[in-house]
Amino acid sequence: MTVIEKIQKICPEAQVSTSGDTIVTVPSDSLAAVAEALRNDDQEPMDYLRDIVGMDWSEGLGALYYLESSKTYGRVVLKTVARDRDEAWLPSVCHWWRTAEIKEREIYDFFGIRFIGNPDMRRIFLREDWKGYPLRKDYDMDSNPLNMENEENADDTVEYYLKPDGTVEGHRNILFDQKDFVVNIGPQHPSTHGVLRMRTSLDGETISRIDPILGYIHRGIEKMNESLTYPQTLALTDRLDYLSAHQNRHALCMCIEQAMGLEVSRRVQYIRTIMDELQRIDSHLLFYSCLVMDMGGLTPFFYGFREREMILDIFEETTGGRLIQNYNVIGGVQADIHPTFQQKVKEFIKHLRSVIQDYHNIFTGNVIATTRLKGVGILTREQAISLGATGGTGRAAGWANDVRKHHPYALYGEVDFKEVLYTEGDSFARYMVRMDEIMESCHIIEQLIDNIPEGETRLKTKPIIKLPEGNFSASVETSRGEFGVMLESHGDKTPYRLHYRSTGLPLVHAMDTACRGNKIADLIAIGGTMDFVIPDIDR
Amino acid sequence: MEVKKKTAIRSMQYDEFKNNDYLEQMVRDLNRDGAGIILGSVDDLINWGRSNSLWSLTFGTSCCAIEFMALGAARYDMARFGFEVTRNSPRQADMIMVLGTITHKMAPVLRRLYDQMAEPKYVVAVGGCTISGGPFRKSYHVVNGIDQIVPVDVYIPGCPPRPEAFYYGMMQLQRKIKVQKFLGGVNRQEKKPKDMDSND
Ligand code: SF4
Numbered sequence: 061m062t063v064i065e066k067i068q069k070i071c072p073e074a075q076v077s078t079s080g081d082t083i084v085t086v087p088s089d090s091l092a093a094v095a096e097a098l099r100n101d102d103q104e105p106m107d108y109l110r111d112i113v114g115m116d117w118s119e120g121l122g123a124l125y126y127l128e129s130s131k132t133y134g135r136v137v138l139k140t141v142a143r144d145r146d147e148a149w150l151p152s153v154c155h156w157w158r159t160a161e162i163k164e165r166e167i168y169d170f171f172g173i174r175f176i177g178n179p180d181m182r183r184i185f186l187r188e189d190w191k192g193y194p195l196r197k198d199y200d201m202d203s204n205p206l207n208m209e210n211e212e213n214a215d216d217t218v219e220y221y222l223k224p225d226g227t228v229e230g231h232r233n234i235l236f237d238q239k240d241f242v243v244n245i246g247p248q249h250p251s252t253h254g255v256l257r258m259r260t261s262l263d264g265e266t267i268s269r270i271d272p273i274l275g276y277i278h279r280g281i282e283k284m285n286e287s288l289t290y291p292q293t294l295a296l297t298d299r300l301d302y303l304s305a306h307q308n309r310h311a312l313c314m315c316i317e318q319a320m321g322l323e324v325s326r327r328v329q330y331i332r333t334i335m336d337e338l339q340r341i342d343s344h345l346l347f348y349s350c351l352v353m354d355m356g357g358l359t360p361f362f363y364g365f366r367e368r369e370m371i372l373d374i375f376e377e378t379t380g381g382r383l384i385q386n387y388n389v390i391g392g393v394q395a396d397i398h399p400t401f402q403q404k405v406k407e408f409i410k411h412l413r414s415v416i417q418d419y420h421n422i423f424t425g426n427v428i429a430t431t432r433l434k435g436v437g438i439l440t441r442e443q444a445i446s447l448g449a450t451g452g453t454g455r456a457a458g459w460a461n462d463v464r465k466h467h468p469y470a471l472y473g474e475v476d477f478k479e480v481l482y483t484e485g486d487s488f489a490r491y492m493v494r495m496d497e498i499m500e501s502c503h504i505i506e507q508l509i510d511n512i513p514e515g516e517t518r519l520k521t522k523p524i525i526k527l528p529e530g531n532f533s534a535s536v537e538t539s540r541g542e543f544g545v546m547l548e549s550h551g552d553k554t555p556y557r558l559h560y561r562s563t564g565l566p567l568v569h570a571m572d573t574a575c576r577g578n579k580i581a582d583l584i585a586i587g588g589t590m591d592f593v594i595p596d597i598d599r
Numbered sequence: 600m601e602v603k604k605k606t607a608i609r610s611m612q613y614d615e616f617k618n619n620d621y622l623e624q625m626v627r628d629l630n631r632d633g634a635g636i637i638l639g640s641v642d643d644l645i646n647w648g649r650s651n652s653l654w655s656l657t658f659g660t661s662c663c664a665i666e667f668m669a670l671g672a673a674r675y676d677m678a679r680f681g682f683e684v685t686r687n688s689p690r691q692a693d694m695i696m697v698l699g700t701i702t703h704k705m706a707p708v709l710r711r712l713y714d715q716m717a718e719p720k721y722v723v724a725v726g727g728c729t730i731s732g733g734p735f736r737k738s739y740h741v742v743n744g745i746d747q748i749v750p751v752d753v754y755i756p757g758c759p760p761r762p763e764a765f766y767y768g769m770m771q772l773q774r775k776i777k778v779q780k781f782l783g784g785v786n787r788q789e790k791k792p793k794d795m796d797s798n799d
Contacts, residue, residue, distance in 0.1 A: 186740070187704055194739050201739050206747070210707045247708060248658060250687050255660045255705065276705045277660050280738035287737070295734060302662040346665070365672030372669075383666055383759055595661040595700075 063104065063136045070097050080319065080530030080549075083124070085139040092151045094138065095125075099156040104129045106136065108445050108461075109157035110535075111561040113546050114167035116197045117141065121148045121173050124546070126533070126561075130445050130459060133466040137531070142173055149220075149228060152177035159448035162569040170195035170282075179233055180217045185275030185598055187211050194283055213259070213273065235271055236261055243580070247276040251354040251584045254594030256568065258583075265579050270572040274565075278598040285558040290316050290525045291390060293558060298384045300560060301596035303343040304538035306335045308560075309388040314469060315534035315545040316390050319527040327515035328392045330508055333471040334405070335375075335387065336536070337501040341412070342371045343539030344494045344501075351491065351588040352423055355432060360423050367415065370408050374401065390525065392518035402509050409502045416498065424495070433488035437574040437586035440485055447573065448566035451541025452493040453590055457485035463537040475507045487582075490589035524553050538563055540591050560599060564592035611770060618771070626778050642780050649693070649719075650773040651681040656692035656712065661699030663726040666759040675762045682769060689713075694721035694772070695749075700728040700735055701742045713749045719779075721772060724751045725765070727758045734758065 064084060067074050071090040077083050086094050098106040110126040122141035128134070142148035152175035154160040164175040165184040172193035174181055183190060188211065192203050215237070218230040236242050236259070246257035255276035261269045281300065285293050297312050298305040310332055317324060349364030372382045377398040379385035387394050398404075423429050439449065444457040454461045462479045464472040480496040482489035527549040535544040544561030567590045574586055613619065659667060670677045677683050686692040689712045701709055713722065724745050727733030732743035745751060752775060755768035 185704075199739075204703070204739065206703055206706060206742060208707050208710060208748070210711065211704065247705065248687075248712060250657055250685075254664075276702060276708070277700060278702055278704065278740050279700055279735045280740045281735070284735065284738055299662055299734065302665060346668075361671075362673050365669065365674070369669070369672070369674050382669075382761070383662060 063098070063106075063134060066097065066101065067094055067136075067138075070094055079528070080532040081137055083137045083139050083531055085141075088122075088140045088142055088150055091138070091140050092153070095153045095156050098127060098136070104132045104134050106134075107131075107157075109153070109159050109163075109448055110135075110542065111448075111544055111546065111559075112153075112160060112163040112167060113557070113559045114171040114173060114195065115548070115557060116171060116195065120145055121171050121196070123150060123167060123173065124531070125153070126544070126546070130461070137533075148173040150175055154178050157448070158443075158446040159566050159569065162565060166565075169193070172196065174220055174228075176220045176222050176228060179219045180235075181220060181230075182214070182217045185278040187275075188214060194280065199283075236269070240268075245583070247273075251588070253350065253587070253592060256587075256592070256594050256597075258571070260575075260580065260583065262580055265581070267575045267578055267580055267583065270575055270583075272568050272571065274568070274594075275598055277595045279595070281599045282557075282559055285555055287554060289553050290527065290555070291523075293555065294389065295386060297560075298386055299595065300599060301538060301540070301543070301563065301593045302383055303346060303593055304339060304540065304543065304563075304596075305384050306332075306339040306387060307536050307538040308543055309386075310336060310470070311534050311536040311538075311543050311545045313388045313390055314536070315532050315547055316525070316527065318534060319530070319532040319547070319549065320390075320521075320525065322391055322519060322521070324392055324519065325515035325517070326513045327517060329470050330512045331393055331397060331517070332388060333475075334505055334508055334512075336470070337504050338371050338374065338405070340501045340539045341498050342368055344498050345371075347494050347539075347588075347591050348419060348423075351585070352429075354584050354588045355429065357423065360419065363415070363419060363422070367408075367412055370411070374404050374408065377401065377404070389518065391521045392516065394518070396517045397512075402512070405505060405509050409505060412498070412502060416495075419495070424492075430488065432582065432585055433486065433491060433589070434484075435486050435488075436582050437487045437578055437589070438485045439570060439574045441483075443573055444485070444570070447570045449541070449570045449590075450566070451537070451539075451563060451591075452480075452490055452497065453541070453567055453570065455480060456482045456489035456493045458483040461542065463535050463542050467535065469534070469536060471508065472504075475504050477504050487586055487589040490591070494591070526551060526553050527555075535561070540564065540593070541567070543596075562597050562599060564594065564597040567592045568597055616771065616774065622774060622778060625775070629778070629780055638780075643777075646777050646779060650776040652684070652693075653680075653682050653721075653769070653772065653776075654684045654686050654691065654693045655682060655723075656689050656695045656716065657685045657687060657698075658695055658709070658712065659698040660701065660705065661728070663698040663728070663759040666762060667696065667698050667725070667765070670762050670765055675766075677766075677769075680766070680769060680773075689715040690717060692716055693719070694723060694752075696723045696725060697729045697745055698725045700733065701745050701748070703740050703742065706742050706748050709745065710748050721752045721776075722749050723753045723755065723768060723772060725755045725757075725768070726760060727756060730754050730756060 075085045106127040108128045113124040120141045125138040164178045169183045217233050219233050220230045240261040242261045247255040257273040259271040281296050297308040345364045345368045349361040352360040379387040441458045444454040444459050450461050465479045477500050480493050529551045532547045541563035546559040548557045550556040729745045732741050735741040753768045753772045
C-alpha cells in the first residue's frame with residue numbers, strides 16, 4: 061500500500077494534486093488522525109517532519125506538512141486549510157513531531173494561525189507587541205514603524221485546547237515563575253554565533269530550561285521573495301547561512317530549474333558539487349576555529365583560518381567573492397572556473413591532508429577538551445529525529461540523514477563517500493562528525509577534480525522567467541543539515557510563496573533538550589557543537 | 600587653512616586618502632577660536648594613544664561579522680593597527696563596529712549598548728545593511744541605515760566589504776581621532792542630564 065492509499069483509507073475525502081510535487085489535501089478535522097497514522101505506521105513510519113510551511117491561499121490560511129520516513133526515506137506532503145480566516149485554527153501535531161512546537165510558533169507569528177494543543181503559542185521572531193501578521197497577503201507593510209522601546213518578554217504563554225462543545229479556550233502555561241533563577245544570554249554575546257538570545261533558568265549550576273528568543277536578525281526574506289523575480293531571489297539565499305552560501309543557492313537553482321524543466325550540463329554539475337564540498341570544508345574549519353575559541357583556546361583559531369583563507373582564495377579567483385560568492389545562477393554558474401582552479405584545489409587538499417593531524421594533536425586528544433565534550437549535551441537518535449535536528453547533529457546520534465546519500469542530487473549519486481555516523485550523540489560526537497566530514501569532502505573532490513568534462517557553463521535563459529503553476533521543492537545537505545526550498549508558483553514571474561527550510565531552527569530548538577540537566581558552563585560548548593548560524597534561523 | 604598635521608597612517612600618505620576635505624573642514628571648525636599650544640600638544644599625545652588602541656565592542660549580527668573574524672586571523676592581522684582587542688562589554692569599548700543587518704527587534708538593543716559606552720565613543724557602520732538596509736531595504740523588519748538610531752563616524756561599504764576596505768575605514772577613523780581635541784570636549788559630547796533639563 062502506498063502512502064497515498066493509506067491516507068485515503070483513513071480519510072476518504074483526501075485529494076491528490078500532482079502539479080509539481082505530489083500533495084495530499086486533507087480537511088483540517090482529519091489532520092490529526094492522518095498524522096497519527098502516518099507517524100505510527102509499521103513499514104514506513106513518517107517520523108521526521110521536515111517542515112511546516114504556512115500559506116495564505118485565496119481559499120484561506122493553511123499549511124503544508126513535509127514528511128519523511130527515517131526508515132525508507134519516502135516522502136509525502138500534506139496540505140490543510142483552516143476554515144475561518146479571522147479565527148484560523150489548526151490542530152497541533154507536536155505530539156507526534158516535537159519540531160512542530162517551534163514551527164507552529166513560526167506560522168502563528170507570520171500568518172496568525174493558532175494551533176490547538178501547542179503548549180506555547182507566543183510569537184517567535186517578531187516583537188511581542190507587533191501588530192498584524194506579515195506574511196499574509198493583505199499585510200500593510202507600513203503598519204509597524206520602528207519602535208525604539210525596549211521589549212519586555214512575558215514569563216508565561218498560552219495554550220489553546222478544544223472544549224467538548226467544540227469551542228476553543230486558552231489557558232496560561234508558566235515558562236518561568238517567581239522562584240526561577242533566570243540568566244539572560246545574548247542577544248549580543250560573543251559565543252552564541254550571532255544574535256541568539258537564550259533565557260536560561262538554573263537550579264544551582266544545572267540548566268533546567270532554555271527558552272530561545274529569536275528574531276534579532278529576522279530580515280523578512282520570505283516576504284521579500286514574493287515581490288522579487290526568480291533571478292532576483294537568488295541573491296538573498298547566500299545571505300541566509302553565509303557559511304553554506306553555495307549550497308543554499310544550489311538548492312534554489314535546482315528547484316527553479318526543475319520547475320522550468322531545465323537540465324544543466326555535466327560540467328555545471330561537476331563545478332557545483334566541487335564548490336559545495338569546498339564550502340563544507342570552509343564551514344567546518346570555521347566550526348573548529350570557533351568551537352575551540354569558545355572553549356578558551358586561541359591557537360587553533362589561527363590554524364583553522366589559515367587553511368580557510370586558502371579556500372577563500374580559490375573562491376575569489378573563480379567567483380569574485382570571498383564569503384558571499386553569488387556563483388550559481390539559473391541554468392548554470394555565473395562564470396567558468398578559473399584556469400588555475402583545478403591545480404589550486406589539488407594543492408589545497410594535499411596541504412590540508414598534511415596539516416589536519418595538527419588539528420587533532422592540539423585539540424581532539426586534549427584532556428580538557430575531552431572532559432568538556434564527552435558525555436555532555438546528549439541528544440538521542442529518537443530525540444534528534446523528532447526534533448528534526450538534521451546534519452552533523454543528527455548523524456552524531458546515529459540518524460543517517462545525509463541528503464546527499466538518501467536523495468542524491470548533482471553528482472552525489474555517482475561519487476563514493478561515506479556517511480559519517482556516530483552513536484553517542486554527545487558534544488564530542490558532533491565535533492568528530494564534522495572533523496571526519498572534512499576528510500570525506502576531500503575524498504569527493506579528489507574523485508571529481510580531474511574529470512570535469514567540457515560543456516556549457518551557463519544555459520541561456522530569458523530575462524523574465526515564469527514558472528508553471530504548482531508546488532516545487534528541492535533539498536540539499538548544507539554544511540549543517542538539510543536546507544530545503546519550498547516554492548509555490550501561480551504562473552507569475554514572481555513566486556507566490558518561497559519558503560526556506562531553516563537548518564538551524566530545529567538545532568536551536570534542540571538546545572533545550574540537549575542542555576537540560578547539564579551545567580551552565582557547558583552551554584556554550586554544546587551550542588558550539590550544534591553549529592547553528594542565526595541569520596539562517598531567522599530568515 | 601591647512602590641516603595642522605597632514606595625518607599619514609602607516610605607509611598611507613595624506614594624499615592617498617579620499618575625503619580629506621571633510622577632515623579639513625572639521626579642523627577648521629575646531630580651530631575657529633584658535634588652537635591652544637599647550638593643550639594642543641597634550642591632545643596630540645593623548646590622541647596618538649587613543650587612535651592606536653581602538654578597542655571595539657563586537658556587535659556582529661550576520662555575514663559581515665565573519666569577514667571581521669578573518670581580520671583577526673593571521674593573514675590580515677589587525678593587531679598591526681592596534682584594533683585586535685575586542686571587548687564584549689560596552690563599558691570597556693572605545694567604538695562599536697556594527698557588522699551586519701540591524702532589524703527592528705535589534706534596534707533598541709543597539710541603541711542601549713551605544714548609550715552604555717563611555718565617551719569618547721565612535722560608531723563604524725560596516726556593510727550595505729548598516730548603511731542603508733542593503734539588500735533588505737524593502738523588508739518590513741530591517742532598519743534602513745543605522746544612522747537613524749546612532750550617530751555614525753565611518754561608513755565602510757560592501758556586501759561584505761573586503762578586509763582591505765575594513766582597514767581603510769579604520770584608518771579613516773584613526774585620522775579623525777588624531778585631529779580631534781580630546782581636552783576640548785570630545786570626551787564629553789553628550790549633555791549631562793541637568794543641562795538637558797535646562798534646555799527643555
Ligand atoms: S552588507 Fe551584505 S554581507 Fe554584510 S550583513 Fe548585509 S547582507 Fe550580509
